[in-house]
Amino acid sequence: MEEIWKHARALRNEATDAERHLWQHLRGRRIGCKFRRQYPIAGHIADFACIEAKLVIELDGGQHLERSAEDAARTRRMEANGYRVLRFWNDDVLVRAMDVLDEILRHLGSVR
Template identity: 55%
Template sequence: MNVDRARGLRLGMTDAEQAIWYRLRNRQLEGCKFRRQHEIDRYVVDFVCSERMLVVELDGGQHLEQQNYDDARSRYLRTKGYRVLRFWNNDVLTNIESVLEAVVEALASPGPSPQPSPRRGEGARTTES
């Protein structure tokens, strides 16, 4: 079951996950409740705001090699009604304000982002996937 895995992930958060969690927790962003390393069916997502059906995922370099898995996972979450935002860890660590602005915009928007996601390796992953 993913519950034990989620607990382990919460204990071993990356620097990028810790940095963004510090800004998402305790309803600091638009008064929205976020959970970290939260189980949604068979997946454990990095962060989720259930009331706004928004998932925030942080990706390191290993995600370049698992594009098919990430795409399938995002498609599955969308079938459950979630919007999925993906950001590179480096963007969180070097430009967290822009990352948070994108999250705030998504929280305010009832639908998908009007911008298409960049192709893997082309620019920041600051739009929905």
């Protein structure tokens, strides 16, 4: 198995609270599209990806404040591969989950 897939599996097993919370809303086509979690795209591992809609959802914690240049490069690489990338702060997912889901649904609706 390729190393990136092993790393993705490890990340799935070590999900953050925000990732686990959002996954409960995305799994099993609960919002109408199939999402995968910790899915390799363009040499990076996306937190969540809907392949059919070419949509990536990234959740950022406090450590991302120092990694904004890396995150921007990662986003550009995924976009160059045809994906749209939505970024949300972990706190938004935990405190305002319905607002986050509304935003995701709005982006999914624009591709249907």
